[in-house]
Amino acid sequence: MSKQPVRDVENLTPAVSGKLDDAGPSETEIADYLQNNIDFFERHAALLTKLKLPHSRGNATVSLVERQVSALRDKNQSLESRLRELIDVARSNDVLAAKIHRLACRLVRARSAATLLDSMETSLREDFGASEWLLLLAPSRQTGFSGIDSRHLRLIDANATELKMFDTLFESARPRCGQIRDSQRDFLFGAGTVEIGSAALVPLGREAGFGLLAIGSPDAQRFHPTMSTDFLARIGDLVSEAVAAA
Template sequence: MSKQTVRGVEVDSLPEEVIAEYLQHNPDFFERHSGLLGRLKLPHGKGGSTVSLVERQVSVLREKHDKLESHLHDLIAVARDNDSLADKIHKLSRRLIRARNAAGVIDALESSLREDFGASEWLIVLAPSAESGLHGVTSRHLRVVDPTAAELKMFETLFASGKPRCGQIRDSQRDFLFGTGSVEIGSAALVPLGPQTSAGLLAIGSPDTDRFHPGMSTEFLARIGDLVSEAVGA
């Protein structure tokens, strides 16, 4: 413990932890010693000048206020995005309900994904066990494969998880889903369909590498997957 001279008297210095603990348990200390409060000077934090303790407290509170306001704006933006997505999914539901046949289901999906979600590159892959719902339909957005097809093994992890996955996909997956030499796919969302393993999947591709990324929420994609599964009988 070091020594300090106070009013000509040498006294032991208290550890900083003890002083901090005392002030924490005695918040009215500076009310009882208001003169001391005005004499305390602290570094400004953004330069070499000093400010009073009160000014420093105001500065800290202002910074906290700015951070809270920024966080509030972020929450509002997320809420608006969620409202917009919920509205788009509602419109998709109505389109699918109005579809009178299998071809109408594909048309409804094509219109909704293109107009509401801005997705022109997408594909439904179904195994024969789920084929009945779209029997006889010919579309570039639909591919029926044998359940033992080697290509399905590329998506074993997706089927095992039963949850949508977003991000960049392997070249072999991209070529199988969207074709070689097609529109450049920078990122994709893969959504498993149906309760059965390897029943099928919905793939949505985008040339933008940041459009679908691993950190994004997949809750709404899962809801779209549920709707598509019901519509195609997966």
């Protein structure tokens, strides 16, 4: 960066520690000068101990060096805090990835539609703490599941009017989290049978052609609209492949 023409240093230094007079340089000019001459305080090191700044935590004054050290310490603490947050997120993602891996292994081992449902029940209950969930399947995927009696399975015609309430979900073909309408809750989990504070709805198959996986929780904050749905999408892909092979 090119340096600006240097004015007489003695004319600049009073403005740093005292009030500006009308004939002197403006604060902007001083700031620009120091910005373009970053070695200024190396050439005038004595000024660092003479300049005094208000202490950020009281009425006392500190030298510029002390203020810089304090600012760097605060910045370091902020960076450390951010690093801890990133490490916590990474650890949480590792734990979640391990749970999805166990689900995938269970689905691979399933040899029938019945054992597939059992595998899903085990993973969703033990690994994801989901006791309320439903696999809703369209007719083209009913073959292997016909005759199975389970509260976690429902076979429904693709033209059923009840599915209209999920049109926007199917159109997006992406998982959705948050509170659901009473009509959706009652249809999926039963009217007045369980308390559902929030839910995750996961479309299954290409363009949601297989149906959906609904997971409910009594905790209103368990599934919230701002949470990432990437892992739910992966679960949906795994379940879709398993349903197609059942």
